[in-house]
Amino acid sequence: MKNFTFLDFAREIGKHITVNYMMAKDSVKKRLNGEARDGLSFTEFTYQLLQGYDFLYLNQTKGCKLQMGGSDQWGNITTGTELIRRTNGGEAYALTCPLITKADGGKFGKTESGNIWLNPEYTSPYKFYQFWLNVSDADAERYIKIFTELSRDEIEAIMAEQAKDPGLRPLQKRLAKEVTCMVHSQEAYDAAVEASQILFSKNAAEQLHKIDEATLLDLFEGVDMFKISKSDLDGSVKLVDLLTERATVFPSKGELRKLAQQNGLSVNKEKVADINEAATDALLLAGKYILVQKGKKQYYLIIAE
Structure with missing residues (x-):
């Protein structure tokens, strides 16, 4: 976008997408129907064009044919596929999955608070492990099906354990183990568990000298x-x-x-x-x-x- 002026954008991109097409998007209709207290800003309305142009640019310069995202991005992504079709007749596809939310209704994302990164420089393996260990029972039941490779039978067995004694939190413990090992390593998981137990361990003094900064x-x-x-x-x-x-x-x-x-x-x-x-x-x-x-x-x- 750095060498693309607003007038150029309006003339070269805006002419391909009608206002009627943009108004038909669910995200726009919901805002206009009063579901949002503040209405719909011009920025929000035109965002689908900006994201659509992003897809077009990647299609033209990198041969990109597929854009993936959460289900809340369906409208923006399909604006991109439509823009590509109308601009150069190229192939383009959209693939979305159900949005993963937390118990409070908030979504996973870098703009949300209390979220985690796969990169240990942003979220340490200890904090990563703690995140999964502390999710609610309802979230643990959903997340273990989404984020692990455990079989249906294994998950149902753990859920039965949880139902017998929720206080032991077998769902959260297994979820935290599976995901931490997958993203980081068995060693990182073991270190995170050991660190979690330091405050209550008889060998706390010795363990403190072993953990990293x-x-x-x-x-x-x-x-x-x-x-x-x-x-x-x-x-x-x-x-x-x-x-x-x-x-x-x-x-x-x-x-x-x-x-x-x-x-x-x-x-x-x-x-x-x-x-x-x-x-x-x-x-x-x-x-x-x-x-x-x-x-x-x-x-x-x-x-x-």
Whole structure:
């Protein structure tokens, strides 16, 4: 489109598609019939022409004959096939599938919130696994049929288990396993499961030192963070000073001392017995982080830079 002016577009593309044709689209009729509070903007009305031209351009320059999408794109895609037919008489086809929605009616898509990417740079394997593990029972029943290669008999057996004891969530667990292994790997799945169990594991301290930075940050997403200098971990600073002066996790040494005496202070999931011990870089997780825990549920991350 970069060298295509609006006037050129109106003259060369607009002449092939009538307003009557555009008005006949279900997406347009629904908006005009009052289903949308704000009516139909010019941008929304002409979007089908823009997407149709996109298909035409790919057809002419790349030999593209098929455009696929969700069922909500049927009108836009068929405008493209019609534009190709009327412009150069070429072959073009549309293939759509039922739109996959979530329990709240929202659709999967990069413009929606709370969605996932296949690329681990955008959604880590841990978050990917957690997404499927936490879907509703109704969604799990649908998704396991759509996104896995399990047989009908296997799925029905898992659904029967779910019906007996929904609290065990066998549908979600199997769905999360199948999809995570398919998209990432068995190893990524195993690591995600292990990370999920860290907070409740007796070997949490050992496991924390094994997980990567991305998983660590996902695991403790949303907790308060404090920054310190790596030079603070040269052994010259006591742990009590690190947690009250360098990083103000505690407002006072008295509060920290009292919590430690009550056995309620942990660093990297290990109880702190001596608050006067030297803080060194041996505390670092993923070479950069220290996890501090107050009581059972309050977590803080210290970042050493």
